[in-house]
Amino acid sequence: MRRKIIAGNWKMYKTVAEAISLADGLKKELFDFSLCDVVICPTFVCLTEVYKTLQASSIKLGAQNLFWEAEGAFTGEISGSMIRSTGAEYVIIGHSERRQYFAETNATVNQRIKAALKNQLLPIVCVGENLAERESGKTFDVVKDHLTGSLAGLTHEEMEKIVIAYEPVWAIGTGKTATASQAQEVHAYIRKVLSEIFNNEIAEKTRIQYGGSVKPENAAELMGQADIDGALVGGASLKVESFVAIVRNAVK
Numbered sequence: 424m425r426r427k428i429i430a431g432n433w434k435m436y437k438t439v440a441e442a443i444s445l446a447d448g449l450k451k452e453l454f455d456f457s458l459c460d461v462v463i464c465p466t467f468v469c470l471t472e473v474y475k476t477l478q479a480s481s482i483k484l485g486a487q488n489l490f491w492e493a494e495g496a497f498t499g500e501i502s503g504s505m506i507r508s509t510g511a512e513y514v515i516i517g518h519s520e521r522r523q524y525f526a527e528t529n530a531t532v533n534q535r536i537k538a539a540l541k542n543q544l545l546p547i548v549c550v551g552e553n554l555a556e557r558e559s560g561k562t563f564d565v566v567k568d569h570l571t572g573s574l575a576g577l578t579h580e581e582m583e584k585i586v587i588a589y590e591p592v593w594a595i596g597t598g599k600t601a602t603a604s605q606a607q608e609v610h611a612y613i614r615k616v617l618s619e620i621f622n623n624e625i626a627e628k629t630r631i632q633y634g635g636s637v638k639p640e641n642a643a644e645l646m647g648q649a650d651i652d653g654a655l656v657g658g659a660s661l662k663v664e665s666f667v668a669i670v671r672n673a674v675k
């Protein structure tokens with residue numbers, strides 16, 4: 424039985440004070456919540472303060488990206504060890520917004536995954552097709568390409584630390600959620616590809632989140648699908664009420 428994992432991707436929202444306040448509100452509601460893993464991913468500048476705010480609660484901390492070099496003259500970048508030093512345990516890698524606006528490719532996603540693992544960070548690796556790709560029947564090809572490229576050269580042991588997030592780009596921030604059966608179909612396909620790249624056991628163990636307009640109203644149905652093991656939540660993770668409702672509905 425795969426343990427569900429709900430992660431909040433705060434994207435480029437919240438000042439330090441606002442982030443502390445949101446984390447504090449979540450901590451009050453989910454202090455010793457143990458029915459699934461809960462992770463929140465604020466911006467880099469908020470990690471340390473949010474970590475302090477979450478102290479002793481069961482909510483885990485994650486970052487939204489990392490650079491693969493350990494240190495050096497890379498103005499504006501943040502390394503895995505720097506993220507780990509804040510107390511964060513997870514890192515989102517290869518989000519479609521990074522592929523779209525910051526030239527992220529499968530090759531750079533792969534480098535970031537390896538750097539994360541080297542620094543004991545658990546990667547949440549995003550894959551998913553855009554609207555044109557879906558409409559031209561390329562969903563499976565795109566997802567397979569993202570998986571094979573991003574996960575290239577990883578050992579079985581490394582793969583066991585990775586969470587995959589299937590995020591159809593056309594459903595992100597648009598209010599258009601994939602139907603539960605559309606999502607389930609791709610999740611089952613992802614598991615099949617994982618069994619080809621690795622093996623059946625790894626494919627069965629890997630947690631695959633769905634992301635794209637997850638809300639309290641659709642969380643239970645999505646999470647009820649056989650191959651959906653959690654959610655990566657953007658907009659609805661920015662308010663205590665909606666994120667807590669998603670977490671609770673996910674394990675109903």
Ligand code: PGA
Pocket residue numbers: 432590594595596597598634635636637655656657658659
């Ligand atoms: P959304 O974002 O929930 O606002 O659609 C999801 C994501 O981009 O991770």
